Amino acid sequence: MSGFGAGIIIGGRLxxxxxxxxxxxxxxxxxxxxxxxGNHGCYTTARCNGPSLADDVATAFGRAVAPDEVIALAADGDVSERRWLTDLGGRMAQPLTGFVTLLNPDLLVVDSALGPAPESVVDGLREPSNAGPPP
Known part of the structure; x- marks a missing residue:
């Protein structure tokens, strides 16, 4: 969980x-x-990307927590970690709504790096409150 990106395939080519x-x-x-x-409040500075994200999780747990541990805890049903991943999905929803509206893709894929725990991120993407205009 060190970054956010999208591969855009058009006509079978990246x-x-x-x-x-x-x-x-x-x-x-x-x-x-x-x-x-570069922009105000981008993923990188909104504490939902890379080292900032790891810092927030470590603060919540009171110790360093590796991304693999966060994913395993969420997959095992840990309520705090599932909520954290759902919130992450929610923060991704607003800009992805614009992306989907603009490009009308056939499919959005949530990174397999989430292993067995993508459901929480997808839940955050799907929450109706995340699809509206920014406050």
Missing amino acids: FRGAGGIAGELAHVSVREDGDLC
Whole structure:
């Protein structure tokens, strides 16, 4: 869980965009009041990506927690970890709504790096409250 990205397949080929970075989601804004990192409140600065995310989980547990442990706990039904992954999906929902509206894809795939625990992220993506306009 070190980043966010999308592979966009058009006509059976990976679409790279004019600058070669099509599908880069780490710097899509998810919070208007977030820290500046190219954009305000992008995934990277909204504490839902990479090391910041690991820091938040470690704070909640009172110790360092590896991403694999978070996934295993969620897969085993740990309520806190499932909620954390659901919230992650919720933060992803707003920009993905625009992506889906713009490109009308046949399929969205949640990364297999989540192993046995993708349901919580997908639940967050599906929550109706996550599809509305930003506050």
